[in-house]
Amino acid sequence: QINAALAAGQPAIVQVDSSPAEGIQTHWVVLYGKKGDDYLMLDPWPYQPDITKEDLLMKRYAQSRTLKRAISHVILFEAYGSGGPVSTPTTGQPGTAPVSTSGPCARVKDSVTWGLNIRSSVDTSSTVNIVATAPAGTQLELLESDGMSKIGAVNQWVRVRTPLGWEGFAAAWYLENVPGASPAPVSPPETPSSTPAEPPKEENKEDKLVVVVSSAVGTSGLRLRKTASKGGSLIAVLKAGTRLTVLEPARKAKAKIGKANQWLHVRGSKNQRGYVGAEYVTLP
Incomplete structure (x- = not known):
């Protein structure tokens, strides 16, 4: 037992x-x-x-x-959402020597006296996915291009790397900007062309198909992933009823809706882009 x-x-x-x-x-x-x-x-x-x-x-x-x-x-003890053996101590890599950081960083708030958990996914229903715990004051490297915009935002997760090389997701609302850090460089505005640029086809609203996350996902939600694979990095967990904009031809997408082992390229309300299982979405 x-x-x-x-x-x-x-x-x-x-x-x-x-x-x-x-x-x-x-x-x-x-x-x-x-x-x-x-x-x-x-x-x-x-x-x-x-x-x-x-x-x-x-x-x-x-x-x-x-x-x-x-x-x-x-x-x-039933840890709902766990999906594999409990993580065991390790003395191997990473975690033996500090890793130098060159990208943008954020700092664990001093108020997080218990330490901030770094997780392999954004699921907080289990401790199985905790890969490391960063003490208050720890500086974490941000691994997402828009990571700085999430710092301090409630219900936002950002992918980070610890000084010892552990990578995972951290709750952005427990992070703060590093004092004295330089803001991300701002690119100078482009000189407007004399010929109006044709809008990208992807943004043509008339071609867009909207789908809704099915109630079949229950309270577990639907995973939005970076690649069309169950092993793809997790971007977000979408609740039932969430509306998504499909980023592929409508005719092709409609043929996939409701079918197993099919993926749809979509965009969420927060402009998060990724892939979802087509069997878990329906037409509104």
Whole structure:
């Protein structure tokens, strides 16, 4: 039962006897992985939790018992939205040496005393996607061309890189501009041409097809990705009812709507562009 939970990305809380003295000295620890015939754990008291090193259950609490007898009670924690084994400590790259930054940066606000989680996706329903935690005051490199415009904005996520090289998404409302940082250079205005430029075909409103995110996505929402693949980088999660502008020929797009394994190139209300699964959209 514990093994199945861990494999599904669900941590397990177990009760052990914390002392070899007579009787049971009740103590609870969190199991987050399996190693050989033992379990990796976080032991909150009296030890300082540290996810950068490994603590083994049996090494600390076996007291000459077998694994089954060392654990007296089990609580399985259901982390909704998790989709794989719980992340385990690592001493490999990245994270061994500071990475130099050359692009625009933002700083974790001093008020974020608990540290800012850097996630592999913008899903906050689980801790499984946390790849690193940046302490207050940490300077993060922005990996998006429009990253500076998101800093401090509520419900906005920005892709960042930590000083140790970890990359992921950070909640932009916990970030602030780096004091003394130079603003992004502004390109000089172009000299207008004597001949009016023909508007790009993509912006011709008459050619645009509008679709709506289907209610079939439920509360999970529909993923907007950078590429037409389930492995594509996540841009945003769209709620049911969200209107999207299709950025491909209407006739071609209509043939895909409602069909599995088909992707549509779309633009959201916040000008976010990417791909969504065509089976999860409908015509308004």
